[in-house]
Amino acid sequence: KNEVEQSPQNLTAQEGEFITINCSYSVGISALHWLQQHPGGGIVSLFMLSSGKKKHGRLIATINIQEKHSSLHITASHPRDSAVYICAVRPSGNTPLVFGKGTRLSVIA
């Protein structure tokens, strides 16, 4: 069974800090997703990656397939980044995603 573990569970940062959220999984995958969920809101897909690194604005996602590990980085964090960040993996092709429990991020001005 593929387990997806995220750390930390909760994170509080000061505005401007560099933030890292980690995700580890236990079996081979075809892709890894990072999702963002704002309080009271829906869920938005941030990144989907199967190797290397992707960047979008202040967000960077990296994955190390050999180590079965991914990180989501936020540079120059801002209070509007406060949300739950969820890591999810797809074991193969068209199988459903397996989700981590999320990391709750609060960025304080």
Add this chain to the structure above:
Amino acid sequence: DAGVIQSPRHEVTEMGQEVTLRCKPISGHDYLFWYRQTMMRGLELLIYFNNNVPIDDSGMPEDRFSAKMPNASFSTLKIQPSEPRDSAVYFCASRPGRDNSPLHFGNGTRLTVT
């Protein structure tokens, strides 16, 4: 593109009542997923459809839960009879058929069973 549309946004009902949640996926998406999210367990897959056919319903908690997809543009998740432990946010999501395409979520239905 209006995205995945779910209704209602909020539902409060009494134990024992029937609850029906609705979802309209993005046009052209071949896959539709129903998820439940709670504080304790996070996001859990309940059931998913491919081209309107249920593929895996092993996540459906028990016989009180049922889901249908009568056509490509509509799906329902029904709970009958509802229980307080069913209180959660229920998300519908859809995606195209090609491998590893991103998932698009609806805004969810917050269900409270008293």
